[in-house]
Amino acid sequence: MRGFIFDLDGVIVDTAKYHYLAWKHLADELGITFTEEDNERFKGVSRKRCLEILLEMGGMEVSGEQFNRWLHEKNEDYLSHISKMDASEILPDVPRVLDYLRDRNIPMALGSASKNARPILEKVGLLSYFNTIVDGNEVVKAKPDPQVFLLAAERLGVSPNQCVVFEDALAGIEAANKAGMQSIGIGDPDILTEADAVFRDFTEIDVDYLRGLLAGSQ
Ligand code: G6P
Ligand code: MG
DSSP states (O other): OOEEEEOSBTTTBOOHHHHHHHHHHHHHHHTOOOOHHHHHTTTTOOHHHHHHHHHHHTTOOOOHHHHHHHHHHHHHHHHHHHTTOOGGGBOTTHHHHHHHHHHTTOOEEEEOSOTTHHHHHHHHTOGGGOSEEEOTTTOSSOTTSTHHHHHHHHHHTOOGGGEEEEESSHHHHHHHHHTTOEEEEESOTTTOTTSSEEESSGGGOOHHHHHHHHHTOO
16 A cells, blocks of 8 residues: 655645745744745754844854744744635645545645645645645654655554655655655756756656556556
8 A cells, every 4th residue: 555645845835935035024024034045044944043033144043042943933924824715725726636546535634844835735625635644743753854755654553664745845855765755856866966867846757657656567
């Protein structure tokens, strides 16, 4: 039996742009230059670790209290962006792939570093597709550590070497590879060089390819 694990941000929904806007807002306030290229390093990385990286970029050291205030501020800003999200923000052809797998009773998990994963899935109406949700509220070791995916596999009752992971982040591809899973990158092949295969988005993944994944021949 094969199991499928999906990252959330940048794979199922296009929230990476909202994370970027919220970090950019905070960076501007702190006088730290933050570009879309810098944002690549934040993909798949926990909120706390992102702020640590941002402060390192600005050469800043702060007290725990101030650190937590900024974490909170970034999240509030992010929440204001996602508050209006609906199904129109699901990335192209994601429902087609999820339907294909659900129709065949394939175990599916969400494996995300985000603490906002559940409310986002609810907002876009995809929560019921997943047999289990492993998110940033449960996982201590962030990607590239494989913990999130290993826990997802355990909950699905599927051995790691039978799992397929869809990821848009370098750290996530690394985590999937460390877990001994098949890693499929969604995004730029020049960035996701460590992935077993890369597609720009799900529109490039056709039925034949899905069939091959299920049969273990892809
Ligand atoms: C995902 C995103 C990261 C984000 C992390 C934590 O992995 O790709 O950019 O920092 O989730 O998200 P949160 O919603 O908990 O701030
Ligand atoms: Mg992602």
